[in-house]
Amino acid sequence: KLGTFVQAPQPLKIVVDAGNGMAGLDVPALLGRFPVWKFTPMYMEPDGRFPHHIANPLLPSATRELQAMVIKKRADIGVAFDGDADRCGFIDEKGERIPEDLVTALIAGFLIAKEPGATILYDLRSSRIVPETVTRLGGRAIRCRVGHAFIKAQMRQENALFAGELSGHYYYRDMGFTDNGILTMIQMLNLLSLKGTPLSQIVKPLRKYYSSGEINMQVKYKDAIFAALEAKYRDAGKDHLDGLTVEYSDWWLNLRTSNTEPVIRLNLEANDKKTMEGKRTEVLKIIMETDPGVMLKT
Numbered sequence: 001k002l003g004t005f006v007q008a009p010q011p012l013k014i015v016v017d018a019g020n021g022m023a024g025l026d027v028p029a030l031l032g033r034f035p036v037w038k039f040t041p042m043y044m045e046p047d048g049r050f051p052h053h054i055a056n057p058l059l060p061s062a063t064r065e066l067q068a069m070v071i072k073k074r075a076d077i078g079v080a081f082d083g084d085a086d087r088c089g090f091i092d093e094k095g096e097r098i099p100e101d102l103v104t105a106l107i108a109g110f111l112i113a114k115e116p117g118a119t120i121l122y123d124l125r126s127s128r129i130v131p132e133t134v135t136r137l138g139g140r141a142i143r144c145r146v147g148h149a150f151i152k153a154q155m156r157q158e159n160a161l162f163a164g165e166l167s168g169h170y171y172y173r174d175m176g177f178t179d180n181g182i183l184t185m186i187q188m189l190n191l192l193s194l195k196g197t198p199l200s201q202i203v204k205p206l207r208k209y210y211s212s213g214e215i216n217m218q219v220k221y222k223d224a225i226f227a228a229l230e231a232k233y234r235d236a237g238k239d240h241l242d243g244l245t246v247e248y249s250d251w252w253l254n255l256r257t258s259n260t261e262p263v264i265r266l267n268l269e270a271n272d273k274k275t276m277e278g279k280r281t282e283v284l285k286i287i288m289e290t291d292p293g294v295m296l297k298t
Helices: 023-032 060-073 100-112 129-136 148-158 181-195 199-206 222-232 273-290
Strands: 012-017 037-042 077-081 088-091 119-123 140-144 162-164 170-172 215-218 237-239 244-247 251-257 264-270 295-297
Touching: 012 023, 012 060, 012 181, 023 037, 023 181, 037 060, 060 077, 060 088, 077 181, 088 181, 100 119, 100 129, 100 162, 100 170, 100 181, 100 199, 119 129, 119 148, 129 140, 140 148, 148 162, 148 170, 170 181, 181 199, 215 273, 222 244, 222 251, 222 273, 251 273, 264 273
Parallel strands: 012 037, 012 077, 119 140, 119 162
Antiparallel strands: 077 088, 162 170, 215 264, 215 295, 237 244, 244 251, 251 264
């Protein structure tokens, strides 16, 4: 069925790193059906020991070999999968990683063109460029909580066409409101085929804001930290959809408790690099003064 989602394929050079996970069983056969796609495989043999690297496309260390191979092969795109192929990450033709929320914006725009007015969900850690892009292209953008259980339920409630999560999960109504990494790869290849433009140039307009990246911290006094930030930024726009979101015109933050690990996670974004770095330092100082035993997790 996944092959039916391929639309007007054009010649592309593609490097795929299955990370010795399940994508290795399906990707070669799928890409082999489209001769105009020149496919370079990496680590296709399923091996639960993951001998070459951790199968986690969120980790820069897990995509270094892929980035180098994209440059070596002069490929148009690189794709990295996690172990069960429900998550993926992308590398442009220059060997640069593409942030997961920008992938949400790219695919949302591609799909809205085919279904004007469609509802798109994005997790609340995503860059402001995501709702801006969806709205500009005529879609309906809705923030959602982090976590597949929440996203799938809200997609059904809203009959959303697509949803993207900063973790690299991308969800589709056409897949029963579930996530699928291989379909996400197909949609990115469709986008490249349609645009006929290098991926780095397609992404460039979306690199509008400056992000801290997700900062994970193990803490003892979680409630006190949330209270301290609430007090410091009492004049901000705030909500508690998932943790604490603080919003100003030129920057915002979200601090939330992880659904899967004993940590709190901070994401912060600003209109310029100086503001981002300054506010990141300010927020981390508040956290560390409130809980001197905080441990940063890598």
